[in-house]
Amino acid sequence: MAIIEVRDLGKRYGPRVAVDSVSFEVAEGEIFGILGPNGAGKTTTVECVSGLRTPDRGSVSVLGQAPADVRAAIGVQLQASELPERMRVGEALSLFSSFYPAPADWSARLGLSGHLKAEFGQLSGGLKQRLSIALALVGSPRVAILDELTTGLDPQARRDTWSVIEDVRAAGVTILLVTHFMEEAERLCDRVAVFRDGRIAAADTPSGLVSRVDGSCRVRFVPSAALDVAVLEALPEVSSVSVVGEQVVVSGSENLLHAVTSLLARKQIVARQLRVDQVSLNDAYVRLTGGSSDVADH
The missing domain is CATH 3.40.50.300 (P-loop containing nucleotide triphosphate hydrolases)
Known part of the structure; x- marks a missing residue:
C-alpha cells in the first residue's frame, strides 16, 4: 500500500x-x-x-x-x-x-x-x-x-x-x-x-x-614488468582498462580479481600495491548527477 x-x-x-x-x-x-x-x-x-x-x-x-x-x-x-x-x-x-x-x-x-x-x-x-x-x-x-x-x-x-x-x-x-x-x-x-x-x-x-554503474569492481596495481594492457582488455571479465602513471586500473565484473591475478601469474608479473575497490553508491550518484560530488561518502 x-x-x-x-x-x-x-x-x-x-x-x-x-x-x-x-x-x-x-x-x-x-x-x-x-x-x-x-x-x-x-x-x-x-x-x-x-x-x-x-x-x-x-x-x-x-x-x-x-x-x-x-x-x-x-x-x-x-x-x-x-x-x-x-x-x-x-x-x-x-x-x-x-x-x-x-x-x-x-x-x-x-x-x-x-x-x-x-x-x-x-x-x-x-x-x-x-x-x-x-x-x-x-x-x-x-x-x-x-x-x-x-x-x-x-x-x-x-x-x-x-x-x-x-x-x-x-x-x-x-x-x-x-x-x-x-x-x-x-x-x-x-x-x-x-x-x-x-x-x-x-x-x-x-x-x-x-x-547500473559499469564494472562492479576495480583492481588497481603497479606491474613489476612491462604489461600490454590489450591482454587485460581481452579478458571477458574486464569492461575497461586505464593507466595512470605507473598504476594500471582495471574495471569489470565481480570475478575480476581472480581473472587479472591469474593472467599476471601466467606472464610471471607481480601486482605491486594491489588494491581492490568495489563500486559504491557514491559512484552511482556521481554518474547519475553528471559528475556532481557534493554528497558526503561517509
Missing part, C-alpha cells in the same frame, strides 16, 4: 523551476531516500509532501488525503528549524507534546536528557539537530519527513540517530529521508531517488543503483 503518492509534481519560484514533473510512491513502513546536489529540488519536494508548500501542478497525497488534511499524522524535521533563543529544551518538548493526545518522549534516545534546562540559543548545531528530530517524532506520526537528518552530528551521534530511526521504522512509521550522506542512505533506505535539475534521474534500491 502506498502511503505517499506524488504525481507529476511541479513547483517554480518566479522564472526558476525548482521541481519539474516528479513522480514517486512510498510504501507503508518503507524508508525512501532522496539524494541530489544542492538546488536539485529535494527540499521543495518534501515541503510539498509535508503540506508546507502548495504545488503549482500535479498532486500529492499522504495516507490517501491531501497533506494539509492529515498534518497530525505527519512529523517533519526541516533542514533549518528555529525556536526562540531563550526557550529551553524541556519547554520545547513539553509545548510540542501538548499538541498530541499520546506524545512520545524521544529525549533520552537522542541524548537530550542532560540538556533539558539549556536554552535553544546556547545549543550546539548538533544538539539543535537532535532536538529538531525529537520534536518531529513527539506526535507518534505515521509518516516522518526528515530533511538532512544528521547534519551537524559527530560520527557516533550520527550512528546513534540511525539506530533511533530504525526503531521508528520498526514501529511501522513510513519515512521520507533527504540526506547528503551515502553511508546513511545505504544503511537506512529501502529505495533511493536521485534528483537532478528538479527531476528524478533514477529511483531504485541502493544496490540497484550501484549495479
Whole structure:
C-alpha cells in the first residue's frame, strides 16, 4: 500500500523551476531516500509532501488525503528549524507534546536528557539537530519527513540517530529521508531517488543503483614488468582498462580479481600495491548527477 503518492509534481519560484514533473510512491513502513546536489529540488519536494508548500501542478497525497488534511499524522524535521533563543529544551518538548493526545518522549534516545534546562540559543548545531528530530517524532506520526537528518552530528551521534530511526521504522512509521550522506542512505533506505535539475534521474534500491554503474569492481596495481594492457582488455571479465602513471586500473565484473591475478601469474608479473575497490553508491550518484560530488561518502 502506498502511503505517499506524488504525481507529476511541479513547483517554480518566479522564472526558476525548482521541481519539474516528479513522480514517486512510498510504501507503508518503507524508508525512501532522496539524494541530489544542492538546488536539485529535494527540499521543495518534501515541503510539498509535508503540506508546507502548495504545488503549482500535479498532486500529492499522504495516507490517501491531501497533506494539509492529515498534518497530525505527519512529523517533519526541516533542514533549518528555529525556536526562540531563550526557550529551553524541556519547554520545547513539553509545548510540542501538548499538541498530541499520546506524545512520545524521544529525549533520552537522542541524548537530550542532560540538556533539558539549556536554552535553544546556547545549543550546539548538533544538539539543535537532535532536538529538531525529537520534536518531529513527539506526535507518534505515521509518516516522518526528515530533511538532512544528521547534519551537524559527530560520527557516533550520527550512528546513534540511525539506530533511533530504525526503531521508528520498526514501529511501522513510513519515512521520507533527504540526506547528503551515502553511508546513511545505504544503511537506512529501502529505495533511493536521485534528483537532478528538479527531476528524478533514477529511483531504485541502493544496490540497484550501484549495479547500473559499469564494472562492479576495480583492481588497481603497479606491474613489476612491462604489461600490454590489450591482454587485460581481452579478458571477458574486464569492461575497461586505464593507466595512470605507473598504476594500471582495471574495471569489470565481480570475478575480476581472480581473472587479472591469474593472467599476471601466467606472464610471471607481480601486482605491486594491489588494491581492490568495489563500486559504491557514491559512484552511482556521481554518474547519475553528471559528475556532481557534493554528497558526503561517509
